[in-house]
Amino acid sequence: MSEIEIKNLTKIFEIKGHKVTALNDINLSIEKGDIFGIIGMSGAGKSTLVRSINYLEKPTNGTVYIDDVDLSLLSERELRIKRREIGMIFQNFNLLEQKNVLDNICFPLEIAGVKKKEARKRAKELLKTVNLTDKEKAYPSQLSGGQKQRVAIARALASKPNILLCDEATSALDPQTTDSILRLLKEINETLGITIIIITHQMSVVTQVCKNVAIIDNGNLAEVGSVDEIFENPSSDAARELLSGKEITYKPVESLNTKRKIRIVFKENSAYEPVISNMILKFKTPVNILKADTKNVGGKARGEMVLALPEEEGIAEDIIEYLKANGLAVSEISEEI
Amino acid sequence: MLDFFKGIFTFWDSKVIIMILEGIRDTLYMTLGSTIVGYLLGLPLGIVLYVTSAKGLRPNPFIYRTGDFICNIIRSIPFLILLILLIPFTRLIVGKSYGSTATIVPLVICAAPYIARVVEASLNEVDTGVIEAAKAMGASNLQIIFKVLLVEAKTSLFTGFTITTGLLLGYSAMSGTVGGGGLGDIAVRYGYYRWKTDIMIVTVVLLIVIFQIIQNLGTYASKRIDHRKH
Numbered sequence: 001m002s003e004i005e006i007k008n009l010t011k012i013f014e015i016k017g018h019k020v021t022a023l024n025d026i027n028l029s030i031e032k033g034d035i036f037g038i039i040g041m042s043g044a045g046k047s048t049l050v051r052s053i054n055y056l057e058k059p060t061n062g063t064v065y066i067d068d069v070d071l072s073l074l075s076e077r078e079l080r081i082k083r084r085e086i087g088m089i090f091q092n093f094n095l096l097e098q099k100n101v102l103d104n105i106c107f108p109l110e111i112a113g114v115k116k117k118e119a120r121k122r123a124k125e126l127l128k129t130v131n132l133t134d135k136e137k138a139y140p141s142q143l144s145g146g147q148k149q150r151v152a153i154a155r156a157l158a159s160k161p162n163i164l165l166c167d168e169a170t171s172a173l174d175p176q177t178t179d180s181i182l183r184l185l186k187e188i189n190e191t192l193g194i195t196i197i198i199i200t201h202q203m204s205v206v207t208q209v210c211k212n213v214a215i216i217d218n219g220n221l222a223e224v225g226s227v228d229e230i231f232e233n234p235s236s237d238a239a240r241e242l243l244s245g246k247e248i249t250y251k252p253v254e255s256l257n258t259k260r261k262i263r264i265v266f267k268e269n270s271a272y273e274p275v276i277s278n279m280i281l282k283f284k285t286p287v288n289i290l291k292a293d294t295k296n297v298g299g300k301a302r303g304e305m306v307l308a309l310p311e312e313e314g315i316a317e318d319i320i321e322y323l324k325a326n327g328l329a330v331s332e333i334s335e336e337i
Numbered sequence: 338m339l340d341f342f343k344g345i346f347t348f349w350d351s352k353v354i355i356m357i358l359e360g361i362r363d364t365l366y367m368t369l370g371s372t373i374v375g376y377l378l379g380l381p382l383g384i385v386l387y388v389t390s391a392k393g394l395r396p397n398p399f400i401y402r403t404g405d406f407i408c409n410i411i412r413s414i415p416f417l418i419l420l421i422l423l424i425p426f427t428r429l430i431v432g433k434s435y436g437s438t439a440t441i442v443p444l445v446i447c448a449a450p451y452i453a454r455v456v457e458a459s460l461n462e463v464d465t466g467v468i469e470a471a472k473a474m475g476a477s478n479l480q481i482i483f484k485v486l487l488v489e490a491k492t493s494l495f496t497g498f499t500i501t502t503g504l505l506l507g508y509s510a511m512s513g514t515v516g517g518g519g520l521g522d523i524a525v526r527y528g529y530y531r532w533k534t535d536i537m538i539v540t541v542v543l544l545i546v547i548f549q550i551i552q553n554l555g556t557y558a559s560k561r562i563d564h565r566k567h
Binding site for chain 2: 054080084095108141165
């Protein structure tokens with residue numbers, strides 16, 4: 001079995017007599033050593049899903065297995081001990097404001113009953129890991145957002161977990177800081193072999209570090225697979241919507257907004273060929289480029305382009321065929337970009 | 338003006354000074370005594386209210402509503418009436434119903450529910466995210482109460498402590514009307530019954546000074562222990 005196995009997970013909240021299904025029959029397997037992204041719009045249920053992995057939310061139905069252990073069979077005490085194997089970081093860092101950096105990192109060890117001297121030693125090592133050795137006596141209020149998240153990461157690693165859950169861990173940070181935190185997470189994954197689960201609403205976070213991704217839409221699992229695959233051939237509407245980059249609100253001018261649009265993805269090999277130029281020369285029909293971008297998907301460059309197809313149906317079909325024949329991933333997008 | 342001061346000085350023989358010094362001692366004894374005993378009862382009660390509330394660590398509507406009801410009942414009785422109502426109870430506990438030690442009993446009964454509310458409000462201020470983080474680390478509810486809630490809320494708890502002490506200082510003076518002892522008692526006996534306005538003014542000034550000292554010490558200390566702002 002995989003390290004994390006989620007089977008038929010359903011969570012129903014009862015709010016003032018109304019039943020709200022936050023998660024509906026989710027099945028997921030997450031392998032050891034993976035960096036697994038869970039992406040969805042806000043309110044899609046992804047936070048509830050990640051909280052089910054350490055049983056902060058108890059599922060209404062279904063089972064969560066961590067290393068073959070069914071969490072629902074554990075007593076409160078056993079569950080608390082199990083949680084020490086699962087670190088967690090948050091959007092708002094959730095540091096203890098009245099404790100300094102070192103004491104914050106020692107905190108999970110204090111809870112676990114580790115001797116103070118030993119805890120301090122471990123905390124100092126962790127400060128090195130997250131590159132904050134000069135801040136051990138500082139209080140959270142004296143730190144920047146990125147520094148706070150580094151402390152939170154060190155704290156989450158203190159009890160030597162096998163799994164690290166990141167709940168929108170970069171959503172409150174600026175792009176540069178996000179990059180550095182993501183790099184740190186990747187480094188931790190590679191050097192310590194910790195399985196990392198990243199909850200986010202930003203596709204850029206997923207494409208930058210995740211190996212696999214699950215797309216949650218309205219409480220349902222819309223799509224799951226490797227980031228490469230989904231970036232090239234998104235099969236669900238939710239995935240296409242997230243990929244079209246709504247976070248950078250971009251809308252084409254009215255006059256350019258033709259009926260049919262396609263999104264094409266260039267892989268490294270096809271990026272050397274001047275496919276678009278050749279296509280225009282071949283069909284003698286100009287196309288409008290509505291959007292063009294390159295993204296770093298799991299360390300590899302991926303070109304992404306949105307084209308407006310010519311009105312004539314025949315030529316439009318031929319163009320799609322031509323692009324596919326040239327090894328590009330092509331998908332049609334219906335709504336506005 | 339000069340006559341006024343002369344008036345005061347004529348009363349400043351050693352007897353009056355000793356009486357006033359004893360008054361200060363009794364007032365401090367009652368105020369601090371009732372605050373401390375009040376916290377021994379009110380702090381756990383406040384924690385219980387927080388823990389059992391709908392969004393608490395272990396919601397329990399029955400315990401919460403009972404505690405809530407008792408707090409509201411006691412707090413809705415004016416202190417002066419509570420003072421008189423509790424005379425038989427005070428006699429049972431202290432053996433007499435007058436004097437500073439006896440006054441501590443109604444002061445504590447009055448303060449405990451108030452303190453419970455202040456404590457509950459302070460704990461409610463603690464960021465739920467921090468509590469969730471502690472849960473995710475595998476902390477038990479007791480660990481969350483003692484290592485997270487009380488530590489994170491310490492500034493607010495301390496401010497509440499200062500406000501409560503100030504309130505009880507005022508109430509201890511009020512108990513002077515029924516022979517409670519302390520500066521309030523002196524003010525009533527000399528100022529009200531014997532028309533010695535000067536002594537009354539001195540006691541009032543002393544009460545103001547004591548109040549200021551408590552409040553300023555409290556504000557200073559709560560700033561010192563707070564690490565949230567720099």
